[in-house]
Amino acid sequence: MSEGRPERVRVTGPPRRHAPRARTGDIDDETRLGHVYLGSLLREQLRLALRTIALLVVSVGSLPLAFHLLPRLSAVRVGPVPLAWLLLGALVYPLLVLLGWSYVRRAERNERDFAELMSEADG
Amino acid sequence: MSTESVTGLVAVVLVTVTTLLIGTWGLRFSRTTSDFFVASRSVRPGLNASAIGGEYLSAASFLGVAGLVLTFGADMLWYPIGWTAGYLLLLVLVAAPLRRSGAYTLPDFAEARLGSRRVRTLCSVMVVAIGWLYLLPQFHGAGLTLRAAVGAPTWLGPVIVGLVVLANVSSGGMRSITFVQAFQYWLKLTALLLPAAVLLVVWAGEGAPGSRMPADADWSVPLASGGTEGLYLTYSLIVATFLGTMGLPHVVVRFYTNPDGRAARRTTLVVLVLLGVFYLLPPVYGALGRVYATELAASGRSDVLVLELPRLMVPGVGGELLAGLVTAGAFAAFLSTSSGLAIAVAGVLSQDLTPRLLRARRLSGVAAFRVGAVIAVTVPLAVALALPSVGVARAVGLAFAVAASTFCPLLLLGIWWRGLTDVGAVAGLLAGGLGSGVGVLWTLVDGSSDGWPGVLLEQPAAWSVPLAFVTMVLVSRATASRVPAHARRFMVRLHTPEALELDRG
Numbered sequence: 001m002s003e004g005r006p007e008r009v010r011v012t013g014p015p016r017r018h019a020p021r022a023r024t025g026d027i028d029d030e031t032r033l034g035h036v037y038l039g040s041l042l043r044e045q046l047r048l049a050l051r052t053i054a055l056l057v058v059s060v061g062s063l064p065l066a067f068h069l070l071p072r073l074s075a076v077r078v079g080p081v082p083l084a085w086l087l088l089g090a091l092v093y094p095l096l097v098l099l100g101w102s103y104v105r106r107a108e109r110n111e112r113d114f115a116e117l118m119s120e121a122d123g
Numbered sequence: 124m125s126t127e128s129v130t131g132l133v134a135v136v137l138v139t140v141t142t143l144l145i146g147t148w149g150l151r152f153s154r155t156t157s158d159f160f161v162a163s164r165s166v167r168p169g170l171n172a173s174a175i176g177g178e179y180l181s182a183a184s185f186l187g188v189a190g191l192v193l194t195f196g197a198d199m200l201w202y203p204i205g206w207t208a209g210y211l212l213l214l215v216l217v218a219a220p221l222r223r224s225g226a227y228t229l230p231d232f233a234e235a236r237l238g239s240r241r242v243r244t245l246c247s248v249m250v251v252a253i254g255w256l257y258l259l260p261q262f263h264g265a266g267l268t269l270r271a272a273v274g275a276p277t278w279l280g281p282v283i284v285g286l287v288v289l290a291n292v293s294s295g296g297m298r299s300i301t302f303v304q305a306f307q308y309w310l311k312l313t314a315l316l317l318p319a320a321v322l323l324v325v326w327a328g329e330g331a332p333g334s335r336m337p338a339d340a341d342w343s344v345p346l347a348s349g350g351t352e353g354l355y356l357t358y359s360l361i362v363a364t365f366l367g368t369m370g371l372p373h374v375v376v377r378f379y380t381n382p383d384g385r386a387a388r389r390t391t392l393v394v395l396v397l398l399g400v401f402y403l404l405p406p407v408y409g410a411l412g413r414v415y416a417t418e419l420a421a422s423g424r425s426d427v428l429v430l431e432l433p434r435l436m437v438p439g440v441g442g443e444l445l446a447g448l449v450t451a452g453a454f455a456a457f458l459s460t461s462s463g464l465a466i467a468v469a470g471v472l473s474q475d476l477t478p479r480l481l482r483a484r485r486l487s488g489v490a491a492f493r494v495g496a497v498i499a500v501t502v503p504l505a506v507a508l509a510l511p512s513v514g515v516a517r518a519v520g521l522a523f524a525v526a527a528s529t530f531c532p533l534l535l536l537g538i539w540w541r542g543l544t545d546v547g548a549v550a551g552l553l554a555g556g557l558g559s560g561v562g563v564l565w566t567l568v569d570g571s572s573d574g575w576p577g578v579l580l581e582q583p584a585a586w587s588v589p590l591a592f593v594t595m596v597l598v599s600r601a602t603a604s605r606v607p608a609h610a611r612r613f614m615v616r617l618h619t620p621e622a623l624e625l626d627r628g
Contacts, residue, residue, distance in 0.1 A: 027615055028626040035611070042618055046539055049215040056211060060204065064357045067345050074344045080331075082343040088200035089406040093399030096211050100395045103215050104388050111385075111620040118623055 023118045041114045045107060052103045060092055130447035131272030138310070138454045139287055145306055146291035146299045166301055166380045172393035174301045175377050177308030179206070179394075180401060181257075181460035182264030183519035185311060185453050188402075190425030192409025193416070196342035198357060199409075202520070203402035205364020210398065213369040214391040219384035220538045220617035221375065228470055229375055229530055236537045238607045239545035245552055246533070247475040250372040252556075253526050254468035255503045256563070257371070258461060260518035262507035264426070265457040271427045272450040278508055280457075285504040288461045292469060292500075293493040300462050301380065307459040308397060314452025315404045318433050318445040322411055325436050333414035342413070352578045355585065360520065363584030367523030370530030373463035376470065383621045408432055429453070461500075469495035510567075521563045528555030528587040532595050538617055540596075541610045547599025555591025559583045 026034035067073050067084065076083040166174070184206065191199035226232040229250055234243040265280030291303060326332070347353035347360075368374060381387040412419065412428045415435050419425050430453060433445035473488075473495030529552050536543045536551075562583030579586065599606075607613075612628035619625055 024623060024625050027619075030611060038611070038615060038618070042539070042614065045618060052215045053212065056208065060208065061361065064201075064346055064354060064361070068354045071344075082197075084197045084343045084345045085200075085406070085410075088197060088204060088345050090403060092204050093207060093402060096207055097392075097395050097399055100211050100214050100392045103211075104392050107215075107219070107388065108385065115620055115623055 023120065027118075037114075037117065041110065044110045044114075048103065048106050048110065052099055055099060056096075059095060063087065128273040130443045131269075131450045134447040134451035135269065135272065135283075135454050138451045138458065139283070141306070142287060142303055142455075142458050143290060145303045148299070148302065166382075168381070168386050168390040168393055170301065170305050171377065171380060171386075171390045172397060173305035173308045175304075175374070175390065175394045176397040176401070177304035177306070177311065177455075177459045178373060178377065178463035179398070179460070180308065180311050180456060181519065182261050182268075182453070182456050184401070184405065185315070185456040186264055186268070186426050186429050187260075187519070188405035189408035189412065190419075190428045192406050193412040193428050194420045194425045195347075197345040198347050198353075200345060200406060201357060201360050202364065203405060205361055205523075206368065207395065207398045207402060208365050209368025210391055210394050212365055213374070214388060214395070217369045217534050217538060218378060218387045218391045221534070222378050222381050222387035223384045223617050223619075223621065224613075225616070227376075227379055228467070228474070229370075229372060229533075230471060230475055232537070233533060233548065236607075236610075236613055237543065237545040237548055238609065239548075242545050242548050242552075244475065245549055246530075247471045249525075249529050249552065249556060250471045251468050251499075253370070253522055253529075254372050254464045254471075254499070255506070256525065257373075257519060257522040258464050258468075258500075258503040259507050259510070261457045261461045261464070262504055263518070265454070266507075267426055268430060268450060268453045268457070271430045272446075281504055281507050284454075284457045284461055285500050287458055288465050289496060289500050291458075292462055292465045293496045300466060303462065304459045307455040310455045311452045311459075312397075312401055314448045314455070315401070315408075315429070318449055319404050319407045321441075321445060322432065322436050323407065326411060326414070349578075352575065355578060356582050359582035359585035362588055363520065363524040363527045363582065365527075366531040366588060367525075367527035367584070369534055370526030371522070372467035372471070373460070375530075376467045377463075385620070405429070411436070465496055465499045468499035469493075471495075472498055517566070521559075521566060524582070524584040524587070525556065525559045525563060527584050528559040528591050531588065532591045536592070536595055536599075541614060542599050542603065542606055543595065543610075544599045544602045544605040545607075546602040546605060547595045547597075550598040551591045551595025554594040555587050558587035558590050562587070 023033075023037060027038055028034070074082070074084060078086050184203065188199065188203050191202065221232065224232050224235060226235050230243045230246040233246045234240065262281035262284060265284040266277035267280070269275040269280035269283070270277050291300060341348070345357075347356040349356075378387050378390075381390055408429050412425075412432055416428055416432055419428050419431060430446065430449055433449060434442045436442070437445060469492055473491040532551050532555060533548055537548070562580045565577075565580040609628050612626065615625055616627035619627075
């Protein structure tokens with residue numbers, strides 16, 4: 001401490017009954033509770049990812065099987081365009097973007113929820 | 124020299140010069156080693172997505188898909204679908220955590236996650252192998268394009284691409300390449316979109332020939348031919364492309380240039396849009412080629428369909444100009460993809476595989492990167508000049524199969540499963556790498572696919588990817604005591620938003 005400066009005075013209020021502790025502390029200290037917090041975020045995000053993938057598998061991934069089991073599908077035309085070309089050449093792409101967009105929205109919401117949960121102090 | 128050669132030549136020279144100019148301009152911003160490797164992690168989603176699109180749309184997308192569609196029909200549409208859907212899987216499983224891991228390259232990620240030098244070295248070897256496997260068809264495609272455009276000998280294209288890439292990569296690194304590749308996405312889109320629009324108008328003006336022909340049923344079946352074997356081939360291709368994208372070294376390296384995990388996700392979403400728009404176009408060329416250029420398929424030159432079609436459909440100067448534009452786009456495709464791959468391979472070579480050699484000569488980080496770039500480009504260039512071409516899209520498909528069988532399991536388990544161990548990772552990488560590698564060698568050397576053994580080797584992903592996953596999980600379980608002590612802390616780093624103040628190890 002340098003000379004000439006007034007001595008530092010600590011100003012405190014009356015002691016609280018519970019010291020507030022951010023929940024991030026639980027994660028930092030790897031407490032049981034911290035594991036639960038982190039686990040819940042991971043599970044939410046993984047569930048969201050798997051749900052997106054399931055939609056992809058059902059919508060796009062089932063097409064080869066459908067055309068294999070029902071060969072007559074290949075002869076179906078929508079206007080002048082064969083169904084296969086319409087689905088695989090064009091409609092797949094907006095679907096992929098839609099799946100991606102909905103994933104990003106939900107993933108960011110999960111993270112916001114997690115951040116809110118963390119910022120609440122335990123009483 | 125004919126007018127054909129002149130427009131083609133002008134197009135190639137223009138693209139090359141512009142690429143070099145933008146690269147040099149980017150040089151003014153490249154000062155530090157971090158600029159060189161990851162553009163100092165400050166690239167915004169719009170620019171970064173254009174750069175990813177520019178880098179990703181290779182010769183296989185620009186030339187290969189249209190040619191395959193012309194020859195084989197609707198089942199080849201799975202290539203562009205897989206190359207796009209790969210980004211959806213990357214988005215939902217890998218994008219944000221990978222960015223948050225804070226690693227530079229795939230080997231960096233492996234070492235940070237598993238704390239093992241052995242895994243790192245193995246990953247480095249695989250990055251180089253996949254990168255070189257992917258560079259080969261780019262060089263072959265460049266030779267093809269220059270021959271079709273100006274009648275140059277086939278060795279000239281690869282040499283030019285190699286030299287330009289080398290100049291760009293070693294002068295400006297990642298930061299300048301970001302600008303170059305963003306520019307090249309829009310160039311490629313324009314070069315395919317504009318001629319396609321004109322050709323469609325010409326086709327409609329001629330009374331839409333072909334549209335009232337009875338459907339060629341076989342050509343419109345979205346399955347490889349041969350019953351169950353065809354079904355297997357199609358699904359195996361889907362597995363390879365859907366899961367392979369996340370394991371491509373030049374794709375992954377771009378994610379480290381995002382500012383944070385949220386930006387990484389948004390970038391990937393924009394990439395999905397950009398790719399979706401682009402991939403609407405190659406089938407148009409394939410379908411028009413069905414009407415106007417059937418002899419290309421018959422003579423086995425379908426890879427040049429996109430380059431030849433404008434001339435076949437529009438006589439005179441108009442056709443020449445369109446052909447020049449398409450040639451420019453094709454050349455941009457080789458330059459951008461090769462640059463991205465060269466950066467990824469050079470980064471790994473200079474950081475991991477040659478540091479002892481380089482340290483002995485007291486080279487700085489940037490100088491080592493330049494030496495790495497020279498090695499990264501010359502080796503596949505030499506191989507491309509020595510080996511015959513195996514078909515542009517096919518060779519790229521093999522690189523996807525290897526990436527899907529090695530880095531995909533490593534990334535997915537590393538990001539989502541705390542129990543992964545270094546021994547498990549090595550075992551899985553070897554199992555998947557050897558399995559798919561045998562398939563690649565088989566296809567490059569022999570290539571005949573008779574009966575199930577041949578079919579299984581031709582498209583190995585459907586069995587080699589599960590094999591790698593199962594091996595990684597089982598061996599990790601058996602060596603559970605080796606789970607790194609910091610695994611949980613690392614999960615915090617991968618999955619929590621950066622804004623939260625947490626101890627990330």
